[in-house]
Amino acid sequence: MAEVEGVIRFDYALQPPSRPIDGNLAQPLLAWRTMLRRLELLGQRPDRYGGLGYGNLSRRVPGGNGAFIITASQTSGMAEAGLGELVRVNRCSFDDFQMEAEGRLPPSSEAMTHAMVYAADPSLHWVLHGHSPEIWRNAAALGLPAIAADVEYGSRSMVAAVAALLNANPARPLVFVTLGHEDGVFACGGQVEPTGAELIVCLGRSLALAKSGASAS
Numbered sequence: 001m002a003e004v005e006g007v008i009r010f011d012y013a014l015q016p017p018s019r020p021i022d023g024n025l026a027q028p029l030l031a032w033r034t035m036l037r038r039l040e041l042l043g044q045r046p047d048r049y050g051g052l053g054y055g056n057l058s059r060r061v062p063g064g065n066g067a068f069i070i071t072a073s074q075t076s077g078m079a080e081a082g083l084g085e086l087v088r089v090n091r092c093s094f095d096d097f098q099m100e101a102e103g104r105l106p107p108s109s110e111a112m113t114h115a116m117v118y119a120a121d122p123s124l125h126w127v128l129h130g131h132s133p134e135i136w137r138n139a140a141a142l143g144l145p146a147i148a149a150d151v152e153y154g155s156r157s158m159v160a161a162v163a164a165l166l167n168a169n170p171a172r173p174l175v176f177v178t179l180g181h182e183d184g185v186f187a188c189g190g191q192v193e194p195t196g197a198e199l200i201v202c203l204g205r206s207l208a209l210a211k212s213g214a215s216a217s
Contacts, residue, residue, distance in 0.1 A: 010112045012099040014087075019102075021069055021083050028192055029059050030081060032128065033071060035196065037079075039203060041130030041185075044077025049131070049182070053077045056108040059192070060118055060125040061088070070114055072105035089115065094159045113153060113162065117188050120163040123172065126192045128199055131183040134206035139177040141209055142202060145169045149179035173198045 036042040042055025053076035061067040067090050075085040087103035092115035099115070101107045108114075114127045139146050145168070151161045165176055166188075173189025175198050185202070189195030 010097040010099055012101055012107060014106055015100075015102050016104070017088070017102045021086055021088060023083070025059065025061065025069060026083055026086055029057050029069065029071075029086070032192055032196055033057055033081060036128065036130055037076075039130075039200070041132055041199070041203070042076050054131045056110050056114075056129050058111070058114045058127045064090075066091070066118065068114065068118060070108050070111050072103060073108050075105065087111075092119070094119070094156070097156065110153065113158060113186075116159050116162040117166070117186070120166045121188075123190055124188045125190050126188060126195045128187040128192075128195060130185050130187075130199065132185050132203060132206065133183045134210050135175075135185045135202050136177050136183045138206045138209045139179075142205055144202065145174070145176045147176065147178040147180065151178070151180050153178055153181040153184065175199055175202050
């Protein structure tokens, strides 16, 4: 299957789960999903992005040979999510943009970008993707690195761009924006608490800039 916000831009093979997702892996991810929803970095509203869901989270599966679990496509609008709203991605190919996954729902449209982050830096175990107009518009003032506006999300050109950005910005956790993906912001790190905290700090600083009228835009 081949699926702008919420549109899957890669081919994927989705199989029924061959094993249950480990609750010890899932629960921190689901908890941070709740946190990002409360901050409106993740969700679904009729007045944003054509009413489609936005934002997703993933974490690497320890010892999984590159596998990771991620929130499923168009589940961000759900007030509560459980194991059934998670997908295990077992394999990604950046040569032919193919993905092999297990679950009852398709992987997030951003799953390939998550895979790019994990492939570029093995030390990264968490990726939090949200949408924040305030962070996105004030990225330069916040000193955040950015993927160029001519690099579309989920595209082949994103593979090299993500690797180059992570290589040029060695601090971890790291928050960066995708200028070609409206309001898109990513936080990645080795542990979820400092990664999420870095994202929240950026949100607070961007809100302060917006209030003061000091936006870089």
